[in-house]
Amino acid sequence: MxxxxxxxxxxxxxxxxxxxxxxxxxxxxxxxDPVRPNSYPPLNVYTKEDDAFVYAFLPGMTIEDIDLSAKDNVLVIRGTKKEEALAENTEVYLREIFNGDFSRSVEFPFRIDADKVTASYKNGVLGILVPRAEEDKPKKIAIKIANQ
CATH class of the missing domain: 1.20.5 (Single alpha-helices involved in coiled-coils or other helix-helix interfaces)
Structure with a gap:
């Protein structure tokens, strides 16, 4: 056939x-756009007993383009990744890098001390130290020997 x-x-x-x-x-x-805004920026998140570390990969951005906030047990990273300017008569052949507004939330298994959150930005990586709220930390309880 x-x-x-x-x-x-x-x-x-x-x-x-x-x-x-x-x-x-x-x-x-x-x-x-192959990268969805809810998965940008890519993150690495590490937790310990008293705090967490978040690394957000934001190459090509300035700190003025990034907004960081924390409340209860949620850290929010927002911003706008600006599209690069193209030369006249240039057509996009392939686009894999996300551009535009984004918002990314990380929910932790503990309450955050928002007043003590610190962040630094270097070489396109935003590093964030997220301390656990003092009232949320486990309290050590002393054990007394009982009278027999």
């Missing part, structure tokens, strides 16, 4: 249709 298909000269039309479909699908994927 396939051999007859090829003999009848219809192959060109079928392969042209497949090429058009492939081209349309490729174009539709390239036009989408």
């Amino acid at each position: 396939l051999y007859k298909f090829l003999e009848n000269g219809k192959t060109n039309t079928i392969w042209r249709d497949f090429d058009r479909l492939n081209e349309a699908l490729t174009r539709s994927f390239l036009e989408q």
Whole structure:
């Protein structure tokens, strides 16, 4: 059957249709932002008994573009990643780097002491120390020897 298909000269039309479909699908994927705003910036989060460390990867941004807040047990990183300016007559061939507004929340298993949160930014990495609220820290209870 396939051999007859090829003999009848219809192959060109079928392969042209497949090429058009492939081209349309490729174009539709390239036009989408592959990184969703709810997964940007990428984070590494480490916790210890009394605090946590958050590393947010924000290359190409300035601290003026980033907003950091904390309340209860949630740390929020917000900002705007500006799109790079393109030279005249330049078309985007492939876009994998996220641009635009973003907001990322990290919920911790403890209450945060928002007044003691500290952050520093160097080489595109935002490092955040998130201390556990004093009232949320486990209290050591002394055990007395009972009289027998």
